[in-house]
Amino acid sequence: MRQTLSEKIFSRHCGREVCAGEYVIASVDLVMAHDTTCAWSLGPFSQISDRVWDPDRVLILFDHAFPAPSVDAASLQARIRHFAKEQGIPILREGVCHQILAERFVNPGDLVLGADSHTPTSGALGALAIGVGSTDFAIAMATGRCWFLVPSTIRLELEGELSPGVYAKDVALHIAERMGASGGTYRTLEYGGETVRAMSVSDRLTLTNMAAELGAKAGVVGADRRTAEYLQAMRPGYAVPDLSLFQSDEEAQCEQTLQVQVGDLPPLVAQPPDIDRVISARELEKDGVSLDQVFIGSCTNGRIEDLALVARIWQGQRLHPDLRVVITPASNQVYLEALSKGYLELFLNMGATVTNPGCGACLGRHLGVLAADEVCLSTSNRNFTGRMGSPSASIFLASPATAAASAITGKITDPRRFLA
Helix, strand or coil: CCCCHHHHHHHHHHCCCCCCCCEEEEECCEEEEECCHHHHHHHHHHCCCCCCCCHHHEEEECCCCCCCCCHHHHHHHHHHHHHHHHHCCCEECCECHHHHHHHHHCCCCCEEEECCCCHHHHHHHCCEEEECCHHHHHHHHHHCEEEEECCCEEEEEEECCCCCCCCHHHHHHHHHHHHCCCCCCCCEEEEECHHHHHCCHHHHHHHHHHHHHHCCCEEECCCCHHHHHHHHHHCCCCCCCCHHHHCCCCCCCCCEEEEEECCCCCCEEECCCCCCCEEEHHHHHHHCCECCEEEEEHHHHCCHHHHHHHHHHHCCCCCCCCCEEEEECCEHHHHHHHHHCCHHHHHHHCCCEECCCCCHHHHCCCCCCECCCCEEEECCCCCCCCCCECCCCEEEECCHHHHHHHHHHCECCCHHHHCC
């Protein structure tokens, strides 16, 4: 039977051939939770077992509110630390959980469960990474298995060469506009075509990360040469498997195939409060949308390639004096590389605030919370009401290039004139 990548991975983890639409119980390779969702799972877990199924395959990361910005957050983290010590599970404090999974843990063909909605990010490596609630995480943590409805696949064939100033984030926003915020509900979104084949893994991670914003169960890119190069760079000595095993078969049955032409896309922005309210940056520049804060970071766009782009645009420029600019590298590895390349020194000298790696301002708990009626341009993935602080604040989403250009002018700005 011709199978999609989703069906192949589920088949490997069920011990039999399965297809979209089946309910299955599958073994998992890895389960992950963070400093919020892990705490919520402890009650359900205690009703199932007193020991995790395999402490080497359970990951707990502190990233959403770390270091703790409140007594409540500190108390949750204390509970988790006690549990982790009891179970022999190390707690990682190295940055955003999804970035750490991609850098260090997820392999092509893996089935990964994460108690966070943006877990599909790691699907860029030819894996199946699925976000679940804390109760399902507790079950998987106790048993190494979980139940699933095998999702059908929507194939997105991206064709064309991106114009200067246009990046993976712009493509993701274009897809959101085209499909709508619920267009991928409980599907696997599989990204392919000549555009994706030419993309770096960093850019692919942006696409699969944003699949969650369309309601997708998973986002995937078939493993290829670029996947192998990324894994070998991140993990010296990594033994590359046969990557042909981690791609959809030709003529595999997809629910739908969408052709997406990207050659004429301009830099795009998602307007509040919905991911699919997309407009060109140039149109908003004409409207003169003034900003109070620019946030550059998150599991969507906090990687070294993103910070390099910001540094390139800011060379020889000055940040707008009335603007707060917050930069949060996605991981310690990204932070250290940005430090060695001189990016952090540039950012600090220009007046930006550089925070410790983690989720930072993205979810509105610390390191950049918005006040009433403030306006923020963010490179993150969500702009719904109250996401980053006050419910009367407004959040616009864009690429790191658009964010960097807007930090110079103090208004939402098309980045292309700074990239000439």
